[in-house]
Amino acid sequence: MDALIAPLLNGSAQGALLLLAALGLSLTFGQMGVINMAHGEFLMIGAFAAYLVQQVISASNLSIPVALPVAFVVAGLFGLLLEVTIIQWMYRRPLDTLLVTVGVGLILQQAALHIFPSQGVPVEKPGWLDGQLNILGYQWPLRQLFTIVLAAVCVAALAAWLKYSSFGRRIRATVHNRDLAETSGIPTRTVDRLTFFVGSGLAGVAGVAASLIGGTNSQMGAQYIIPAFLVVAAGGIGQLKGTILAGWAVGVALSFFAYWTTGSLAQVLAFILVIVFLQLRPQGLFTVRTRSLV
Amino acid sequence: MTKLKPWLSLSGIGVFAVLLLAVAPLMLTDHWLNNLGKYCCWAIAAVGIGLAWGRGGMLVMGQGVFFALGAYAMAMHLTLETAGDRIPGFMVLYDPLAPLPVFWEPFRSAGFTLLAIVVLPVVLAGVLGYALFKRRVKGAYFAILSQALAVALATLISSTIRETGGDTGLSDFKYFFGFVLNDPANKQLVFLIAATLLIVCLLAVWQLYRSRFGELLVATRDAEERVRFLGYDPANVKLVAFVVAALMASIAGAMFVPIVGIITPAEIGAAASILMIAGVALGGRASLFGPALGAMAVGWGQSSLGSTWPDGWTYILGLLFIVVILFLPNGLSSLPARFAAMRRSPERQTVPAVAAAELEEVRA
Numbered sequence: 001m002d003a004l005i006a007p008l009l010n011g012s013a014q015g016a017l018l019l020l021a022a023l024g025l026s027l028t029f030g031q032m033g034v035i036n037m038a039h040g041e042f043l044m045i046g047a048f049a050a051y052l053v054q055q056v057i058s059a060s061n062l063s064i065p066v067a068l069p070v071a072f073v074v075a076g077l078f079g080l081l082l083e084v085t086i087i088q089w090m091y092r093r094p095l096d097t098l099l100v101t102v103g104v105g106l107i108l109q110q111a112a113l114h115i116f117p118s119q120g121v122p123v124e125k126p127g128w129l130d131g132q133l134n135i136l137g138y139q140w141p142l143r144q145l146f147t148i149v150l151a152a153v154c155v156a157a158l159a160a161w162l163k164y165s166s167f168g169r170r171i172r173a174t175v176h177n178r179d180l181a182e183t184s185g186i187p188t189r190t191v192d193r194l195t196f197f198v199g200s201g202l203a204g205v206a207g208v209a210a211s212l213i214g215g216t217n218s219q220m221g222a223q224y225i226i227p228a229f230l231v232v233a234a235g236g237i238g239q240l241k242g243t244i245l246a247g248w249a250v251g252v253a254l255s256f257f258a259y260w261t262t263g264s265l266a267q268v269l270a271f272i273l274v275i276v277f278l279q280l281r282p283q284g285l286f287t288v289r290t291r292s293l294v
Numbered sequence: 295m296t297k298l299k300p301w302l303s304l305s306g307i308g309v310f311a312v313l314l315l316a317v318a319p320l321m322l323t324d325h326w327l328n329n330l331g332k333y334c335c336w337a338i339a340a341v342g343i344g345l346a347w348g349r350g351g352m353l354v355m356g357q358g359v360f361f362a363l364g365a366y367a368m369a370m371h372l373t374l375e376t377a378g379d380r381i382p383g384f385m386v387l388y389d390p391l392a393p394l395p396v397f398w399e400p401f402r403s404a405g406f407t408l409l410a411i412v413v414l415p416v417v418l419a420g421v422l423g424y425a426l427f428k429r430r431v432k433g434a435y436f437a438i439l440s441q442a443l444a445v446a447l448a449t450l451i452s453s454t455i456r457e458t459g460g461d462t463g464l465s466d467f468k469y470f471f472g473f474v475l476n477d478p479a480n481k482q483l484v485f486l487i488a489a490t491l492l493i494v495c496l497l498a499v500w501q502l503y504r505s506r507f508g509e510l511l512v513a514t515r516d517a518e519e520r521v522r523f524l525g526y527d528p529a530n531v532k533l534v535a536f537v538v539a540a541l542m543a544s545i546a547g548a549m550f551v552p553i554v555g556i557i558t559p560a561e562i563g564a565a566a567s568i569l570m571i572a573g574v575a576l577g578g579r580a581s582l583f584g585p586a587l588g589a590m591a592v593g594w595g596q597s598s599l600g601s602t603w604p605d606g607w608t609y610i611l612g613l614l615f616i617v618v619i620l621f622l623p624n625g626l627s628s629l630p631a632r633f634a635a636m637r638r639s640p641e642r643q644t645v646p647a648v649a650a651a652e653l654e655e656v657r658a
Contacts, residue, residue: 035434089620095353096619098434099575102568103615110608222564226445229438264453268446275425275439282429 005138007259008252013144013213015251016151019244020209021224022231023154024202026243029232030175031195033094034087036079037101039228040221041108042200045078046071046207047216048112051121061126064208068150071204079200083193105221112218120217129212147209151247154205158198159240171195227254230274236284245285250274300504303582307496310583314489324478331485331553333593334492335546340574340589341495342542347571348579349508350535351515353437356444357570358562360415360540362451365547365557366458367414370398371407372467372551383466388456395457404471411548412541419540420533427529427536432518441564448563463558470552481553488549492586495542500582502538511535569596572611575618578625588625 025039036042050067057063082104090097129146132139162168170191173181182188210220231250235242253273257266278284318330339357346352373382380386381394400406422443426436451458458464473480502508514521514528521528551557560566569592577588592611600607618625 029434035438086616086620093623094434095351095437096623098353098437099571100616100619102571103612103619105612106568106608106615107612110605110612114605226438226442226564230442233435233438262453264446264449267449271439271442271446274442275422278431278435278439279425279429282431 003259007255009138009140009144010259011252011255012248013147013251014255015248016148017206017209017213018224018227018231018251019247020147020151020154020206021203021228022235022243022247023158023206024199025228026232026235026237026239027158027202028196028199030237030239031171031199032087032192033092034090035094035098035101035229036082036087036199037098037225038082038105038108038221039101039200039203040223040225041105041112042075042078042203042221043207043210043224044108044112044216044218044221046075046204047123047211047220048116048121048207049074049204050208050211051116051123051216054124058124061128063124064126064129064212067208068205071208072201073204075204075207076197076201079203080193080197082200083196087196088189088192105225109218109221116218118218120215120220123211123216125212143212147213150205150209154202155240155244158202161198162240167191167194227270230270234274234277234284236286239284239286242284242286300500303500306583307493307500310496311489311493314493315486318489319482319485324481327485328481328553329594329597330590331488332550332597333590334485334488335550335553336570336573336589336593337586338488338492338495338546338549339543339570340577340585341492341499342539342546343570343574344579344581344585345499345502345511345542346535346539347574348581348585349503349511349515350532352432352532352536353434353571354440354536354539355437355564355571356440356442356567357539357543358444358564358567359440359447360419360543361547361550361566361570362444362447362557362562363414363418363547364411364544365551365562366451366464367401367407367410367544368548368551369464369467369557370401371404372470373464374398374402375471376466376468384459384462384464385456392456398457411544415540415544416537419537423533423536424529427532430529441567444562444567445564448559451559451562459558461559463556463561464551465556467552467555475552475555484549484552488553491545491549495545496582496586498538503582507531507534569611572614574625576614576625578627580624581627584625584627587627 021039021043024042025036028034028036028039049071050064053067053070054063057066082101086100086104087097090100125143129143132141133145134140162171170181170186171194173184173186174188174191178188181191206224207220210216210224214220214223227250231243231246234250235244235246250270254266254270257269261269314330314334319327322330339361343354343357346354377383381390381392385392385394401410426432426439431439452461454460455462467475469475470480470484473483475481475484502511510521510526510531514526514531518528521531547557547562550561570589573589573592574585575588576592577586578584592614595610596607599610622628
């Protein structure tokens with residue numbers, strides 16, 4: 001039984017982190033058809049923001065709660081900057097946008113290497129995240145629980161924002177039919193920018209969570225971008241419930257594969273799993289029903 | 295242009311061949327000739343990328359995978375050739391008594407190795423391409439799945455130290471099919487083989503572009519649905535281009551090993567695959583010579599700038615992506631045509647073919 005529960009718990013936490021990393025990617029992909037390959041670097045920016053916040057309010061239990069909104073805003077602003085300077089000119093050239101953001105990612109990585117020590121920086125784990133919680137007879141490390149709760153809060157907030165706010169309605173309208181939304185007076189360009197801000201901000205939040213689990217260095221974003229995209233692809237474009245389910249599934253699958261084999265073989269197996277899955281459902285778990293010929 | 299004047303492209307290849315095969319060996323020092331050989335390898339892979347991406351619209355971000363297949367097949371053979379009857383040195387280091395891994399054994403044979411360099415990428419690209427194209431996986435999905443494969447393979451090789459040398463890779467090859475590798479004359483021979491292979495790949499692609507298949511490939515890129523309605527299966531057209539590109543990457547990898555003398559996971563992972571794309575984008579993805587020349591330029595930039603100024607090189611590479619793709623989506627090779635068009639009618643702006651294709655994709 002333990003052989004099943006331990007990877008399941010672990011995988012759920014890993015899946016929550018993947019979900020956080022994929023959330024913003026899925027949002028911007030669904031909204032603008034843009035794959036932002038610098039998304040991983042925005043995650044890195046969030047992690048470094050957490051470190052900088054800790055430099056200011058050191059040795060305090062408050063540092064992480066403060067770091068989360070700071071990371072959201074900082075990464076979001078970087079995203080906004082990217083949208084305004086580059087992405088808006090690449091409109092309707094999705095593959096080219098993908099490549100341009102690869103270039104942006106390279107520059108951000110190198111800049112991080114310049115500014116911060118090359119071995120990375122330590123983000124202090126606050127005391128209240130040590131220790132474990134006993135649920136149903138199993139010991140859950142608080143750090144993993146924190147990731148899961150954080151992911152749940154972000155998903156809930158995003159879902160509520162998309163569903164109930166007027167901006168959320170505009171976003172959904174634009175995703176469904178951009179031309180029609182535009183004709184009915186929705187400022188789609190402004191909607192794009194705000195979406196990009198929120199999507200990138202979510203990457204920043206994911207970065208804070210990642211900094212509590214793994215290392216914080218210039219390479220960390222590159223580790224997350226591919227798994228995050230696999231989650232988006234498996235979940236279906238612009239589908240929140242698909243992304244949630246796929247994030248959890250890929251996390252658990254990775255965890256189980258790593259438990260049975262090795263960490264690196266697990267990555268290959270997860271990749272094969274996603275390919276096989278795309279054979280069964282090429283559009284991902286959930287799809288928007290359209291009449292277009294794809 | 296290629297269509298109107300096939301002889302012009304052909305004579306271009308001829309000039310290129312003379313420069314590479316006759317002028318370069320006479321003019322360059324051994325060191326630079328060896329470097330040029332390395333650039334030729336990247337150029338071979340780039341010609342394939344130009345076919346798949348530039349003409350076919352499939353952004354292959356993981357050509358490192360196929361590069362790796364050829365490179366490791368060759369490296370395993372050369373390692374065994376160097377080790378002779380004994381177990382390769384790096385394996386002894388980890389476990390002196392363990393036998394040679396089973397999958398190494400056939401690579402003792404030169405014939406099997408050469409066959410593997412050709413067959414392995416064709417089989418893998420065939421299976422993968424069939425699975426993806428038949429289910430109409432394309433665009434960004436295809437690009438990132440191919441990159442995911444490169445990352446996965448690089449991680450796998452990194453972690454299997456005893457079987458593949460891990461992060462240190464395979465190196466210290468003494469012989470190349472019986473020739474002593476350290477001999478400058480033999481090094482020159484290896485260069486000539488690589489350069490010849492590059493010319494052959496250019497000729498093959500030149501012929502493909504002129505053929506009915508080339509027309510279909512471009513048609514598939516620009517309007518896949520229409521091709522389907524005309525009764526062709528776009529999946530098969532893409533599959534052929536993808537497999538040919540994979541084969542070229544594998545050949546490039548196989549020649550890279552004797553020229554550079556080492557193969558590591560770093561040469562095949564995401565970063566290396568991105569570097570190949572950068573060259574193709576710079577030169578002009580859809581043109582005949584663009585990918586090869588672009589790859590050589592990027593290779594040269596990396597070895598001259600990258601060694602003296604590695605930080606700056608990464609910035610330059612990043613900027614290269616942004617500037618070229620933002621302002622010059624069809625690469626440097628589109629500049630002459632652009633200037634000519636501007637002279638004819640300054641106000642006429644043409645949508646680049648590739649951008650038009652993606653527009654189609656967004657609408658669909």
